[in-house]
Amino acid sequence: MRLHHTIRRTSMTAIAAAIILLATSAFAQTEQSRFASALQAAAAQVAAQPGSESIRRLSVDEAVKLALEQNLGIRIQRIDPQIQDMGVAQAQSAWAPNLTSTFSHNTQTQQSTSALSGGATSIDNGTFSTQIGMSQTLPWGGSYAGSWNNSRFTTTNLFSSFSPQLNSTLNLQYTQPLLRNYSIDQVRQQVASSRKSRDLSDIQLQAVITGTLRSVKNAYWDVVYTIDNLKAQQQSLALSQQFLKDNQKRVEIGTLAPIDIVQAQAEVAANEQGVIVADAAIKQAQDALRALVLDPGTADFWTITFEPTDAASFAERAIDVDAAVRNALDKRSDLRQAKNSLDQSDINLRFFTNQIKPDVNAQVSYITAAAGGSQLSSVNLAAIAAGGTADRTVISDRGFGTVLGDVFKNSYPNWTVGLQIGYPLGLNTAHANLAKARLQYEQSQAQLKNLQLQVATQVRTAARNVQTNQKRVQSARASRELQEKKLEAEEKKLAAGMSQSFFVFQAQRDLALARTAEIQAIADYNKSLVDFEAVQEVPLNGGGGQLTIAGR
Numbered sequence: 001m002r003l004h005h006t007i008r009r010t011s012m013t014a015i016a017a018a019i020i021l022l023a024t025s026a027f028a029q030t031e032q033s034r035f036a037s038a039l040q041a042a043a044a045q046v047a048a049q050p051g052s053e054s055i056r057r058l059s060v061d062e063a064v065k066l067a068l069e070q071n072l073g074i075r076i077q078r079i080d081p082q083i084q085d086m087g088v089a090q091a092q093s094a095w096a097p098n099l100t101s102t103f104s105h106n107t108q109t110q111q112s113t114s115a116l117s118g119g120a121t122s123i124d125n126g127t128f129s130t131q132i133g134m135s136q137t138l139p140w141g142g143s144y145a146g147s148w149n150n151s152r153f154t155t156t157n158l159f160s161s162f163s164p165q166l167n168s169t170l171n172l173q174y175t176q177p178l179l180r181n182y183s184i185d186q187v188r189q190q191v192a193s194s195r196k197s198r199d200l201s202d203i204q205l206q207a208v209i210t211g212t213l214r215s216v217k218n219a220y221w222d223v224v225y226t227i228d229n230l231k232a233q234q235q236s237l238a239l240s241q242q243f244l245k246d247n248q249k250r251v252e253i254g255t256l257a258p259i260d261i262v263q264a265q266a267e268v269a270a271n272e273q274g275v276i277v278a279d280a281a282i283k284q285a286q287d288a289l290r291a292l293v294l295d296p297g298t299a300d301f302w303t304i305t306f307e308p309t310d311a312a313s314f315a316e317r318a319i320d321v322d323a324a325v326r327n328a329l330d331k332r333s334d335l336r337q338a339k340n341s342l343d344q345s346d347i348n349l350r351f352f353t354n355q356i357k358p359d360v361n362a363q364v365s366y367i368t369a370a371a372g373g374s375q376l377s378s379v380n381l382a383a384i385a386a387g388g389t390a391d392r393t394v395i396s397d398r399g400f401g402t403v404l405g406d407v408f409k410n411s412y413p414n415w416t417v418g419l420q421i422g423y424p425l426g427l428n429t430a431h432a433n434l435a436k437a438r439l440q441y442e443q444s445q446a447q448l449k450n451l452q453l454q455v456a457t458q459v460r461t462a463a464r465n466v467q468t469n470q471k472r473v474q475s476a477r478a479s480r481e482l483q484e485k486k487l488e489a490e491e492k493k494l495a496a497g498m499s500q501s502f503f504v505f506q507a508q509r510d511l512a513l514a515r516t517a518e519i520q521a522i523a524d525y526n527k528s529l530v531d532f533e534a535v536q537e538v539p540l541n542g543g544g545g546q547l548t549i550a551g552r
Contacts (some may be wrong), residue, residue, distance in 0.1 A: 055305050059308075059310050063293050067212055071216075073208055074208055074212055077205045081201040083201075094137060098136065123155065124154075124156045129149065130150045130151075145173045146171065152164050162374060163376060164374060165371060165372075166372045167370075170408075171366075172367075176361065177359075200340045204333070207538045210333070216289070216293060218527045219289040223282070223308055227282060228519045230281075233271065237272060237274070240268045244267075244268055267505050312523050321460055324462075328535065329455060333537060338448045345437065353434055364416070366413065369414075376394060465532070466529060473525050476514065480517070483507070
């Protein structure tokens with residue numbers, strides 16, 4: 001009875017195994033058929049749209065060149081120095097001379113109120129005058145003003161000696177500060193500050209260029225990494241597919257349990273997922289690089305696919321940390337900006353120190369004037385009283401040329417030399433501004449020292465990151481080689497019946513992880529070299545004393 005039950009159980013087990021074998025074989029063939037069909041459909045779709053995507057071979061140097069020409073951030077920043085040039089010109093415009101001119105003609109009729117008016121009921125006056133003047137604040141603090149006035153006056157008044165009367169006056173004035181506003185004044189302060197702002201725009205432009213090129217190179221190595229990672233995932237997929245085929249043959253000949261087919265299929269499905277994720281990562285990396293090196297206005301902006309021509313190689317490099325720190329302290333953009341800010345604080349300090357001095361100004365004034373025209377004879381008052389007319393004759397006639405000659409020959413000079421002194425009593429705004437400027441200058445000095453410490457720390461961290469990634473690559477490479485040997489040994493043991501499929505699967509996964517780790521380590525090493533070069537010129541994260549480390 002027991003033997004019968006034993007035979008019956010054995011028969012049922014064999015039947016179940018046969019059903020499972022047939023089902024799994026059919027399932028495996030169906031899944032493989034579906035996977036092949038999907039690949040064929042994707043290939044057909046790409047072939048049906050030959051113009052939808054264009055391949056562009058690109059090296060690191062070519063990517064850098066494209067970014068310098070087309071990157072939007074660099075193009076935007078390049079406008080800022082031009083804007084600052086306008087700021088300098090605006091500040092210097094306070095030194096430009098100012099020319100003024102006036103032309104006027106005035107007529108006037110007055111009621112006669114004198115008995116000696118010769119019977120006239122009104123007096124007519126007419127004046128035509130011109131004025132030309134120029135004034136300017138000079139770059140050394142002095143200022144001048146000059147004017148030349150000319151007029152022609154006519155009148156019917158009997159008691160006027162000239163009609164027409166010609167007048168010309170030349171007026172020159174110069175003022176020179178001797179204490180306050182002598183070495184620096186508000187205009188010179190603004191000009192010096194605007195020039196420092198112009199220098200700052202150059203520093204910021206160079207920082208944007210360096211930071212962008214660092215991003216371009218890292219984005220390039222990200223594309224290389226994602227492509228290499230896809231190849232590694234495809235190798236793992238091909239390895240698992242081959243192992244699935246080998247297990248199917250072993251099941252067919254009865255040397256392997258059917259359940260191992262399911263495990264192999266699960267491994268194939270997991271690796272297919274890895275291939276899909278790796279392919280999506282390539283598209284993301286392509287978009288990041290595209291945004292950095294291409295102009296979005298190009299027609300094929302979204303359809304260009306880059307094919308890197310530079311491989312992510314590994315070559316050990318000696319790092320001189322002390323030289324890098326010295327170079328960073330001399331070239332770092334944030335340090336140069338801090339020094340620029342310190343210079344601007346120094347300009348303000350010098351200006352407010354000057355403003356507390358007494359206001360002492362030397363003044364020189366020169367005036368020369370001349371008159372001319374048609375000189376008339378005196379009025380005969382007796383004839384007018386007797387009811388006669390007030391006939392007058394021209395005694396002499398001095399034309400406008402003669403008047404100008406008197407002016408420019410200095411015939412009638414008038415000189416004035418003076419000294420103007422002013423000094424406010426007690427505390428004033430100038431003292432408060434000076435105290436504030438001194439505190440700001442001390443603060444800028446302390447900030448500069450603190451920033452220098454941060455820069456040295458960042459450079460040392462970047463150098464340490466390069467050295468760490470060197471060791472990572474060496475370790476990852478050794479691990480990958482060992483995992484390859486381990487997988488080879490597990491496959492031989494399985495073929496000899498001394499191992500199980502589970503250990504082969506585990507070895508395959510370990511090899512896939514080791515390959516990915518090696519690719520990642522090499523990419524991180526190349527990116528850390530880029531960061532090490534960049535950190536000597538710009539902060540890697542825009543400032544703040546922190547450091548973005550590749551691979552973390």
